[in-house]
Structure formats: structure tokens, C-alpha cells
Amino acid sequence: MxxxxxxxxERKAPGRxxxxxxxxxxxxxxxxxxxxxxxxxxxxxxxxxxxxxxxxxxxxxxxxxxxxxxxxxxxCMKGPLPALGGVSAREDLIALVTANRSNRAREYGIVTACLLPELQRDPELNRMHQAVMEPRRERMREILRRGVETGEFRADLDIHLTVLMLSGPSMMLGMFGDATGVPEQDFPEKLVDALLRGASA
Amino acid sequence: MxxxxxxxxERKAPGRxxxxxxxxxxxxxxxxxxxxxxxxxxxxxxxxxxxxxxxxxxxxxxxxxxxxxxxxxxxCMKGPLPALGGVSAREDLIALVTANRSNRAREYGIVTACLLPELQRDPELNRMHQAVMEPRRERMREILRRGVETGEFRADLDIHLTVLMLSGPSMMLGMFGDATGVPEQDFPEKLVDALLRGASA
The missing domain is CATH 1.10.357.10 (Tetracycline Repressor, domain 2)
Incomplete structure (x- = not known):
């Protein structure tokens, strides 16, 4: 298609x-x-x-x-899904968060948000959008489930909530940039480690 | 003003x-x-x-x-800042995340995102937007700093990153709703507790 x-x-466009x-x-x-x-x-x-x-x-x-x-x-803003090393779930999460942060992160947040009303009106467009987003969400869920299986992550991890906790801050940083006070430098690693460690003393 | x-x-509109x-x-x-x-x-x-x-x-x-x-x-979509109980930093965070989730959370994400290009073009509009957002960010930072001081949160907590980890997932859930797989029910409490506990086994 x-x-x-x-x-x-490559596209099939015979003669062109x-x-x-x-x-x-x-x-x-x-x-x-x-x-x-x-x-x-x-x-x-x-x-x-x-x-x-x-x-x-x-x-x-x-x-x-x-x-x-x-x-x-x-x-195109999202770029290709990265090949994952599989050394640790932590490293794979960092690779995936990094891959999801294109140099067009700001445009991505804006364009996606401005598409939302259209997605709600147009089921076919919504289906196409899901076809773009779902493989990335599923890749992240796979990494999280594997981390639970290997004992790297806690056994009672809420997979869907954790996906949101990895993608939401990333989207918001893309949209608001410096106003968040969070530097782009090493963001994927810092986010993943903060999520793993937890904020409790 | x-x-x-x-x-x-109340607005000052004498005679009207x-x-x-x-x-x-x-x-x-x-x-x-x-x-x-x-x-x-x-x-x-x-x-x-x-x-x-x-x-x-x-x-x-x-x-x-x-x-x-x-x-x-x-x-108006954000609603008023809540009075905080101060019993624990955890409870105050849950109250603030709850207050930031209006019943217009979806519109809020869309409208804010669609405002971004205007904010970049118009410094006065950007200043006004900051005046709306900054008190909420600062309130969250205050709670986090107090939690660090009381020993409820870890001493090396990254305050700005943690604000992003509380507000980003909330904004994304508002925008994408059911597609995230995360139920609205008890979301603020689940988010705060996941952030505190950490994902590591």
C-alpha cells in the first residue's frame, strides 16, 4: 500500500x-x-x-x-524503530526513548496534538495513526515485560502506566523545551534511571 | 489587570x-x-x-x-490551585495532579499544543502563558523540595525532571485517553505511587 x-x-511507481x-x-x-x-x-x-x-x-x-x-x-518525524541490543531492559528503554526523540520533537508534539480533533472525526485517519504509533508502544511494552520476566523490573509493574511515564515526559519536553528546566542532554538516560530508582528516600 | x-x-467594570x-x-x-x-x-x-x-x-x-x-x-481549563493538606508530600502531589486534570484535559492538551507556534511568535502571549503555568510548576517544585527536606523523598531528587514526570503522563493521558491503555480511575494516585516506588525490582 x-x-x-x-x-x-522504495515505492512502486512503474515507469517513474x-x-x-x-x-x-x-x-x-x-x-x-x-x-x-x-x-x-x-x-x-x-x-x-x-x-x-x-x-x-x-x-x-x-x-x-x-x-x-x-x-x-x-x-517520518518518529524515525525508524531502533534495533535493540538486549543487554539489559534498561539499555533498551534508553535506546527506544532516544529513538522516539527526533530532532523534530517539538513539531511532533504540536502536529500530533493538532491532529487529534481530525483523528476523532475520521476513523480511517485514526486507524492509520494507530498503525504508526502502536508498533512503538508495543516495542516498549515488550521491553518492560521482558524486564519483569528477567527480574530486572518489579513483578507488579503496571506496563501501560510505565509506557505513559516514559513517553509523556518526552513529548512534553519536546513541546515546551527550556521552559521545563530540563536539559535535552542525556534526557533519555536520566528519565529511565529516575523511573527505575523511584523518588522515595 | x-x-x-x-x-x-470579579472584574472591575464600573457601571456594568x-x-x-x-x-x-x-x-x-x-x-x-x-x-x-x-x-x-x-x-x-x-x-x-x-x-x-x-x-x-x-x-x-x-x-x-x-x-x-x-x-x-x-x-480556566486548569482550574484553581488546590489548598494542600501538608500531611505528606505524597498526598500533596496526588492533590495537585488531580487538580491539574480538569474534565477538559483532552481540550487542554490540544489547545496548549496548538498555541505553541503562537507563543513562539508573540513574546507578550508567551509571557501571559508563563504567568498561568509557572505558579503550578512552582507549587509542584515546592512540594518536592519539602519532601526532600523532610526525608520523604531521596536527597538527590532531580526536581525539574520529576515535575516533567508528573505532568507529562497526565497531559498525554488527557490527549490520547483510552488509546494509552491507562484508566482515568485513580490515575493521580497510581502515577505518584509508581514514581515514588520506582520500577526496579
Whole structure:
């Protein structure tokens, strides 16, 4: 299915050379428009084409509709899932939190939040968004369950709550940056270790 | 300063009866427009007036400009800071997390995120937003510092990181709800206790 193929992968477009450069310009344009404060509803194929400096046909050759394009833009901000070392659950969690923090973390929080009303209105868009998010959540749950099995984590660990405790601070730091008082430097390691150690004396 | 007075408080408007009902309809209209996916830039005094069923003059009597109105809407979603019992830092944290979770938690995440591009563009709006957020962050920091002093929390607690670990999951649960797999029921208590205990075996 071409609509959910990320920009970095080969697309089947017989007879047409794929242009990674155009893909990137188009996805950058989507993110720029949404990070400027345009709602998902307000972003149009026309405005994306104008911003990216390409024709509308170039966009429609790659994505069947606006919704597929928006979700692909969210996916690109997230980047690929990392290969996990498996040495310890702690190290795998740090690797995954690091991978989820793209250099577009701020845009990611804004774009995702501004997509939410659209996701609620449009079940197909919501399904596509879940298809992007769910593998990352499941990867994190897998690491946590393995850590419980090996005895690295407590046996009564609340898996879903812990996923939220790893992803929520990360999203908020991306959105508010310096105002949080938390430096980006070594954030994934500090977060994971704070979560493991606990705040109690 | 009338512009930052929340809807529930008295305003100085000599000779004019204050109408809490109109205030509420206006603030509800702002939230509804933004939660529908309108960016802060796209929301206008005109669109708010139309949605609230009041005249533009009614809005301008209460708020000097659109920015003051948007910030007031964010403040109203947060509700008042709770009185803290002070029995334990744990109980005070639970009370504060509970108070920060209004029944408009979902709208709050969306509206705040969609405000971010505006905040970056407009220093005065950013200052007003900080004036809403900072007392809540500071209240949480106070509780954490007191917990460190009394020996309830570990001596080397990272205060800023811990604030992020309490507010980030809360914001994300508000935005994504059921998709997180985390029930709303008893969330503040579960979050605080998970943070205190730690995930390590």
C-alpha cells in the first residue's frame, strides 16, 4: 500500500523515477505548515504543493489523499524503530526513548496534538495513526515485560502506566523545551534511571 | 489587570453588571473552536462571538484582545490551585495532579499544543502563558523540595525532571485517553505511587 510507505522506502511507481528529494520537500512542507499553527483540517494539498514548490500532481502520484500524507509526515518525524541490543531492559528503554526523540520533537508534539480533533472525526485517519504509533508502544511494552520476566523490573509493574511515564515526559519536553528546566542532554538516560530508582528516600 | 482575570472572579467594570454566564459562553466558544482543530492564529474575535452568541463588544468589554482571551481560556481549563493538606508530600502531589486534570484535559492538551507556534511568535502571549503555568510548576517544585527536606523523598531528587514526570503522563493521558491503555480511575494516585516506588525490582 503506497499510502503508508515512509519517504525513505522504495515505492512502486512503474515507469517513474522515485524522487526522494521531492518526497522530503513535501513532508517538510506538511510539518512546516502544521508547526506554524495550521490545523490538520486547514492544511490542503494546494498549500502543501505551494510550500514545497511542487505541482499537486507530484503529491497525488505519491499519496492518494491528504490524510495519507499527514500520517506519513507524523511517521517520518518518529524515525525508524531502533534495533535493540538486549543487554539489559534498561539499555533498551534508553535506546527506544532516544529513538522516539527526533530532532523534530517539538513539531511532533504540536502536529500530533493538532491532529487529534481530525483523528476523532475520521476513523480511517485514526486507524492509520494507530498503525504508526502502536508498533512503538508495543516495542516498549515488550521491553518492560521482558524486564519483569528477567527480574530486572518489579513483578507488579503496571506496563501501560510505565509506557505513559516514559513517553509523556518526552513529548512534553519536546513541546515546551527550556521552559521545563530540563536539559535535552542525556534526557533519555536520566528519565529511565529516575523511573527505575523511584523518588522515595 | 482585567485581561488575566479568570471567569470566576470579579472584574472591575464600573457601571456594568458582570455576566458570569456570558464569560463562560465566550470561554467555552474559544475552547470549542480550538478543540475542533482551529489554530490559535485562525481563531478570531468574530468567530468566538458567533460561536458564543454574543456581540464582539461584549468580548472586548472583558478582554482587551484575542491573546488575553486565549490565555484566559487555558487558565480556566486548569482550574484553581488546590489548598494542600501538608500531611505528606505524597498526598500533596496526588492533590495537585488531580487538580491539574480538569474534565477538559483532552481540550487542554490540544489547545496548549496548538498555541505553541503562537507563543513562539508573540513574546507578550508567551509571557501571559508563563504567568498561568509557572505558579503550578512552582507549587509542584515546592512540594518536592519539602519532601526532600523532610526525608520523604531521596536527597538527590532531580526536581525539574520529576515535575516533567508528573505532568507529562497526565497531559498525554488527557490527549490520547483510552488509546494509552491507562484508566482515568485513580490515575493521580497510581502515577505518584509508581514514581515514588520506582520500577526496579
Amino acid at each position: 503506497t499510502s503508508t510507505t515512509s519517504a525513505g522506502q 523515477p522515485r524522487s526522494a528529494q521531492a518526497d522530503e520537500a513535501i513532508l517538510d512542507a506538511v510539518l512546516a505548515l502544521m508547526a506554524e499553527g495550521q490545523s490538520a483540517a486547514a492544511v490542503s494539498i494546494e498549500s502543501v504543493a505551494a510550500k514545497a514548490g511542487v505541482g499537486k500532481a507530484t503529491i497525488y502520484r505519491r499519496w492518494p489523499n491528504k490524510e495519507a500524507l499527514l500520517i506519513d509526515a507524523v511517521r | 482585567t485581561s488575566t482575570t479568570s471567569a470566576g472572579q 453588571p458582570r455576566s458570569a454566564q456570558a464569560d463562560e459562553a465566550i470561554l467555552d466558544a474559544v475552547l470549542a473552536l480550538m478543540a475542533e482543530g482551529q489554530s490559535a492564529a485562525a481563531v478570531s474575535i468574530e468567530s468566538v462571538a458567533a460561536k458564543a452568541g454574543v456581540g464582539k463588544a461584549t468580548i472586548y468589554r472583558r478582554w482587551p484582545n484575542k491573546e488575553a482571551l486565549l490565555i484566559d481560556a487555558v487558565r
